[in-house]
Amino acid sequence: MANADVPGADCLVTGVFMVRFLHTADWQLGMTRHFFSEGVQERYAQARFDAIRRIGQIARDEDCAFVLVCGDAFESNQVDRQTVARTCEALKDVPVPVYILPGNHDPLNAASVYSSSTFADQKPDHVHIIDDFSPREIVPGLELVGAPWKSKKPVVNPLEELLNELARSDGSTRIVMGHGIVDAFTPDKEAPAVISASALENAIQEGKAAFIALGDRHSVTRIGESGRVWYSGTPESTDFREDKSGYALVVELDGEQIVAKEVSVGQWGFVERKQIELNHAEDVERFNDWLQSVENKERTVLRLRLAGGLTLSLHAELQEKLLAASDLFAGFDIRFDDLVMIPEDADFADLGFSGFADKTVKRLREHIEAGGAEADEARDALMLLLRLTEGAA
Amino acid sequence: MRYKRLRIANYRGVDSSEIECDSRGLTLVQGPNEVGKTSLGEAISILFEYPDSSKHSAVVAIRPVHRDAGPEIELEAESGPYAFTYTKRFHKKPETKLTVTAPKPENHTGREAHDRAKEILTETLDVNLWTALTIQQGDAIDQPDLAKQQSLSAALDKAAGGIPTDQAEEGVFEKVTDEYGRFYTAKGQEKAELKQAREQQEKADAKVAQIEGALHSLDQDTDSAARLQTELKQLTKQEAELTKQLKEQETVLEEIATLESRVSEATLKLESATTSLELAQKNQKERQDLVEAVNDAKKQHAELLESSKESSATLERAEKEFKTAETAFNEADGKRKDADRIADLRRADFDYYNNLLHLQQLGERKERIDTARKNAAVAEETILNNKVNKQALETIEQGERELLTVTAKLETGSPSVTLRGLAPCDIRIDDDEAAIESEEVRTLAVPDRLRISIPERVDIEVTAGSSTDQLTRQVADAREGLDAACRAAGVSNPDSARKAYEARQEASRKIEEKERIEQENLRDLTYDDLADKVVRLNETVPEYLADRTSEPAIAADLGAARTAWEQADLVKQDCHVEWETARQSLDTARGVRDKFSKKHSEVQMELRRLEKNLQQQQSHLDNARNAASDDSFEAAVKAAEQSVTDEGETVRTAEAQLKEKNPDQVKALAETAKSSLSSKQRRREAANTELTEVQTRLKIHGEEGLHEQLHAAKTAVESATANNRSLSRNAAAAKLLYDIMRQERDKARQAYVAPLKERIERLGRLVFDESFQVEIGDDLRIVSRTNDNITVPFNDLSGGTKEQLSLIFRLACSMIVAEEGGMPLIMDDALGYSDPDRLQLMGAVLAKAAKECQIVIFTCYPDRYANIGDAAIVSL
Structure with a gap:
């Protein structure tokens, strides 16, 4: 059956239904990151609103019939009014209907952000909240059903409940929206609200759903072998642990065929290096080169763990380079726990100390060699002396 | 640095002044005030410090007085490797010129010259130390703070053999x-920044806690x-269930109500029938009671009538007995009254006789008193006329004894006559009569003359002669005394005196006797009372007889009267006994009569009442019977009993039907459902x-x-x-x-102290003794001085000692510094506080120091420095 009003949905002459839609989740609107300065935080927040608009653009470009947001559109039910208002404003730019499923971050409880006056007042008409299990025929022949979270800590994942209730979908194509972690990705498989991957596969097998769109995992991920169960991931990265965040999924259902295409959306990167060995001047230089080479610095968050041992002079040089770099990156989290300072004679040779200052240096070095709590203080004291001396010279 | 030559011109009040200095020794610049000594000392500082264009007050101050010219300063000196001449003119045509001759020639002018000169100075010496070591007039006592002077430190380092300190x-x-x-503060306390960082962190933590709380x-x-929404759903469901239950229960309740109404109706009818029966029974009973009441009244009346007759007869008997008793009493009463009269008369008779006797006794007593009083009056008269009381008698008897004594003496010393009686015979001696018994011997003295006569027979006169004259006169005196006493007592001789005395004693006894007699006879009366009684009795006693009835006749005497009285009294007592008996009989009879009389009256009254009652009851019964017969009541009771039986059966039937419905249970359930519903509704509203x-x-x-x-x-x-972490770190x-x-x-600074201390003590021992020692503090100042093994803090030393120690201290510094960098010491009139001895010793100190450093002394007291040894003297 032809459906000229709905882009991306069509009924072919053969009578087989074809639909294309955009699957996204975990917008985490209102998310903040403690390692951001105020200005960076604002840019980061704005990036998430921009992501909505880009999704809208992709939906248009990819001729999608609608957009599914599978939970955690908001970081919390207690987000600021401004966040809600800016979300609604961004949603206006999405040209197709948007179906939003409440997730564990924004459950549909009494404090739900979707019940807030700001959202109620400013929500565009083409935005719909999936607030119960009832099926929606969003285009003739296409049934959409979702399992919204009603509380933060349900005993059973709503999706499993929904799938248990659902009968085989005969005569229409059914898309199911769900939210929560699948047992394959969590060590605590018995935890409440964990979704059984096999249950999802069974639902597909039993004809209860043509596609199950999932949210919660921030990296785009296919579940099972059917190719009909997917996490879209978050459109904009939120953490270092994400393997493949910053994507949306354009899904095309065409009879028995299904094509899920990963489309890049995100602008921000979280880079973590857990062990950077620094022992010599060359190491410091190489590390600095790498720092310089990182692209898109203003939207990149670094977390680096430095290790090794440097002389005071090299350490001071490293600090200088880090200080210069820190201004360029959006976030700059450097751990020095495994990097030790090793004062050497050479560190002080140029200073020409011969009197009490020289003796001071010797005593501080003795402290460092003795180790213990005072060693760190002595290192700092030596660094300070070095800094003051350079200033004095 | 070494000063070689210093010149000033147009400087304050000084036109021109110039000195040449001994570059390695001591230069004494001497001259009066205002020749420019102080100015020369000051000029070197100004030369290096201020550019020629300076308007600084120190520069303005050196302008010449009364002269329109610029002050000039010129110094020729060596410092480190440099030898130079440095000239400056201020204010007027300002000019600066620096000519360096070693190590290589240099010429500078203007600002360049000023800067180069300062450079040389800074390069070769410590300007601060140089200034500090320049002792100015008036502040000589201060020790300069040398702790920060690097020149000194460098020199001290060298002296101490340590590594030289680095300025860096x-x-x-x-x-x-x-x-x-x-x-941190100077005292090691944390400063605000650290505290604030900590507080900031605490505040931030608190804010997080607050938001997390929210x-x-x-x-x-x-x-x-x-939870509330779930509860509300459940409540709504429960409410619906309860409402349904309630509705069902209400239907059953309506049926129960109908049955209850039926039971209630039947019960009412039963109650009505029961009431009718009770009424019929009551009416029947009332009729029976009425008949019984009439019968009772009749019976009572008959019984009382019989009783009335008996009481009437009894009363009559009692009345008769009362009359008899009354007559007997009247008789006894007459007898008693007669006996009383006779007894009273006999008593009066006895009293009469008694009074008569009393009158006689009182009259006798009065008579005795009157006689005694009369005798006493006579005795009192006797005593009044008789003067011989006991004393007068004793006087007289004394005179008599004296007379007898002298008479005896006269007789002893004079011839005497012894008479011996042969037979009793009366004799007369002189004129006195005497007697002599047989065998009686009586010796008579013859004082002068004695005449013994035997009456009517012989008269013998014996004469004593002239030797007894004196005794005779004594006898005469004694006689005269006796006579005088007798005369005074109103008697003639002692014997009459003794008689008179006896008479007087007798009179006294009479008077005393009167008292006794009065006492005995008056007893408890006064004399007047006694007299009155006698008078009254005299009046009354005779009257009794006159007034007394003639019958019965009065007894003969008191004894008979008493007997008559006693007999009459016995009769009277008997009559009284009889009278009392009669009276009691009368009272008893009267009591009996009165009792029966009252009883009889009561019976009569009761009889009348019963009669009336009987009439009323009878009348009442008659009337009732006229209204309804006794049989009609019995019929009514039977009819009512039947009705009660019928209605009771109806009630039992209805109650059995009601019980089947179990109304209590149904009601309780409905009530519970109702309250549960209400409770749920309230909870729903609250929720x-x-x-x-x-x-x-x-x-x-x-x-x-x-x-x-x-x-x-x-x-x-x-x-x-x-x-906070970063700051703390x-x-x-x-x-x-x-x-x-x-x-x-x-530690390093302490190393400097030793050489300085060594120099100070070496110089100081020239002034003080060999035990002289100083303690140097960390700030390189003298802390205390020890001399003669006594340690005194520097500040507690005398002004002179402080000045000397300060100078020695500066000299020691200069000596050390001189070897290394060169530091001339300029002194401007120091040692103003030192006494001549110390001045001499200080001179030796200066001389010794001058061998190691350049010293320039400005003074207007050259004498102070007379002992400074080899010095270049410059006079201004």
Whole structure:
């Protein structure tokens, strides 16, 4: 059956239904990151609103019939009014209907952000909240059903409940929206609200759903072998642990065929290096080169763990380079726990100390060699002396 | 540095002045005031310090007085490798010129010359120390603070054999101190920045806790809302169920109500029939009671009538007995009255006789008293006329004894006559009669003459002669005395006196007797009372007989009267006994009569009442019987009994039907359902209200952006924590560095003290004694001086000693510094506080010091420095 009003949905002459839609989740609107300065935080927040608009653009470009947001559109039910208002404003730019499923971050409880006056007042008409299990025929022949979270800590994942209730979908194509972690990705498989991957596969097998769109995992991920169960991931990265965040999924259902295409959306990167060995001047230089080479610095968050041992002079040089770099990156989290300072004679040779200052240096070095709590203080004291001396010279 | 030549011109009040200095020794510049000595000392500082164009007050101050010219200063000196001449003119045509001759020639003018000169100075010596070591007039006592003088330090280092100090190290220490000072006060207390960082962190933590609290409340409200919504659903369901139950129970209740109504109706009818029966029974009983009452009244009346007759007869008998008793009593009463009269008369008779006797006795007593009183009056008269009382008698008897004594003497010393009686015979001696018994011997003295006569027979006169004259006169005197006494007593001789005395005694006894007689006879009466009684009795006693009835006749005497009275009294007593008996009989009879009389009256009254009652009862019964016969009541009772039986059966039937419905259970269930429903409704309303409140709170707080606020607060905590950690770390580093560096620096400084101390003590021992020692502090100042093994703090020393020690201290410094960098010491009139002895010793000190450093002394007291040894003298 032809459906000229709905882009991306069509009924072919053969009578087989074809639909294309955009699957996204975990917008985490209102998310903040403690390692951001105020200005960076604002840019980061704005990036998430921009992501909505880009999704809208992709939906248009990819001729999608609608957009599914599978939970955690908001970081919390207690987000600021401004966040809600800016979300609604961004949603206006999405040209197709948007179906939003409440997730564990924004459950549909009494404090739900979707019940807030700001959202109620400013929500565009083409935005719909999936607030119960009832099926929606969003285009003739296409049934959409979702399992919204009603509380933060349900005993059973709503999706499993929904799938248990659902009968085989005969005569229409059914898309199911769900939210929560699948047992394959969590060590605590018995935890409440964990979704059984096999249950999802069974639902597909039993004809209860043509596609199950999932949210919660921030990296785009296919579940099972059917190719009909997917996490879209978050459109904009939120953490270092994400393997493949910053994507949306354009899904095309065409009879028995299904094509899920990963489309890049995100602008921000979280880079973590857990062990950077620094022992010599060359190491410091190489590390600095790498720092310089990182692209898109203003939207990149670094977390680096430095290790090794440097002389005071090299350490001071490293600090200088880090200080210069820190201004360029959006976030700059450097751990020095495994990097030790090793004062050497050479560190002080140029200073020409011969009197009490020289003796001071010797005593501080003795402290460092003795180790213990005072060693760190002595290192700092030596660094300070070095800094003051350079200033004095 | 060594000064070679110094010149000033147009300088303050000095036109021109120039001195040449001994470049390695002592130069004494002497001259009066205002020749420019002080100016010369001051000029070197001004020369190096200020450019020629300076308007500084110090420069303005050196303008010449009354002269329009610029002050000029010129110094020729050596410093380090440099030898130079430096000239400056200020104010007027200002000019600066520096000519360096060694190590290589240089010529500079203007500002360039000024800067180059300062450069040379800074390069080769410590300007501060140089200034400090220049002793100015008036502040000579102060010790300069040398702790920061690097020239001195360098020299001291050398002297101590240590490694020379580096100026850079001092600079580093200052920076370290400044860094330490960023975090800690001078006393080592934390500064505000550290505290604030900590407080900031605490505040940030508190803010996070506050927001988390708010979020927690929101979560609780969210949970509450979910719980309330669930509860409300359950409540609505329960309400519907309860309403249904209630409706069913109400239907049953309506049936029960109908049955109850039936039971109630039948019960009412039964009650009515029962009431009718009771009424019929009551009516029947009342009729029976009425008949019985009439019968009773008749019976009572008959019984009382019989009783009335008996009481009437009894009363009659009692009345008769009373009359008899009355007659007997009247008779006894007459007898008693007669007996009383006779007894009274006999008593009066006895009293008469008794009074008569009394009259006689009282008259006798009065008579005795009157006689005694009369005798006493006579005796009193006797005593009044008789003067011989006991004393008069004793006087007389004394005179008599004296007379007899002298008479005896006369008789002893004079012839005597012895008479011996042969037979009793009366004789007369002189004129006195005497008697002599047979065998009686009586010796008579013859004082002068004695005449013894035997009456009528012989008369013998014996004469004594002239030898007894004196005795005779004594006898005459005694006689005269006796006579006088007798005359005074109114008697003729002692014998009459003795008689008179007896008479007087007798009279006294009479008087005493009167008292006794009065007492005995008056007893408890006065004489007047006694007399009155006698008078009264005299009047009354005779009257009794006159007035007395003639019959019966009066008894003969008192005894008979008493007997008659006693007999009459016995008769009277008997009559009284009889009378009392009669009276009691009468009272008894009267009591009996009165009792029966009262009883009879009562019977009569009761009889009348019963009669009346009987009439009434009878009348009442008659009337009732006229209205309804006795049989009609019995019929009514039977009819009513039948009705009660019938209605009771109806009630029992209805109650059995009601019981089958179990009304109590149905009602209890309905009541429970009703209250449960009400309770559920109330709870639903409360839950609704609570839900509304929770939702309102959620609405208000849910959109406050607590999520972002929490993140912001956590970010602030991280920032504050990092800042606090960083500051603490920096502070700890600064403290450790400062502490260690200060310790090391103090140690190094202590090394400087030894050479300075050694120089001071070497010079000082020239002034003080061999035990002289000083203690040098960390700041390189003298702390105390020890001399003669006594240690005194510097500040407690005398002005002179302080001045000397300060000078020695400066000399010691200059001596040390001179070897290394060259430091001339300029003294401007020092040692003003020192006494001549000390001045001499200080001269030796200066001379010794001058061998090691350049010294320039300006003075207007050259004498003070007479003992400074080899010195270049410059006179101004």
